[in-house]
């Protein structure tokens with residue numbers, strides 16, 4: 001359990017960012033807002049994202065909140081995200097694929113693309129819309145953690161990503177060093193509402209066709225793309241010029 005009072009001295013110009021490795025998430029968020037005026041957060045309103053949004057209320061309350069509106073979210077996700085956005089007066093920006101709607105996607109790619117080619121489905125509904133949106137920013141924040149899955153165990157606090165245009169963008173993971181228990185403790189301490197599907201065993205919640213509830217003995221993300229050789233949607237794995245390129249295809 002991380003001591004919530006644990007912080008490092010605030011980063012200033014010229015500081016070595018490795019000092020952020022075990023810093024409290026609020027310290028990392030303050031460094032991020034100091035480092036970039038053009039900063040956004042992407043979230044699907046799951047527990048880690050809620051912790052970051054709650055911390056950001058004291059750090060940068062008007063931060064753009066990018067939400068990948070794939071058209072395949074659970075009704076519970078859409079109702080819950082609306083509730084949190086209203087409660088915290090969030091600046092939510094919905095991102096959609098070029099096709100614009102599920103109906104159009106079906107016209108172009110056929111029905112149930114998620115069953116036939118989930119990589120393509122994630123690309124057109126998540127990766128491409130996010131890449132397009134990130135052209136307007138210099139850095140973005142994500143709530144991924146090292147303990148979520150083996151594929152995320154080496155997640156750095158700060159890394160670089162290259163957009164298809166060649167633009168380099170900074171990606172920041174303030175919760176990389178936190179555990180699921182740390183997140184649950186923060187949520188409980190601050191009495192933050194949680195996604196209604198969480199209590200039904202959905203510990204990682206994406207689109208309804210690609211998400212199932214998981215058992216206590218399973219990885220948090222074991223219920224994503226069950227039956228496919230796929231563990232990530234691609235938004236965390238594209239364009240890493242200075243780091244190892246992951247082979248596995250989140251959010």
Ligand code: SF4
Pocket residue numbers: 070072113114117118119121122123125126206207208209210233
């Ligand atoms: S998670 Fe499933 S439904 Fe959602 S974009 Fe990816 S493949 Fe499509």
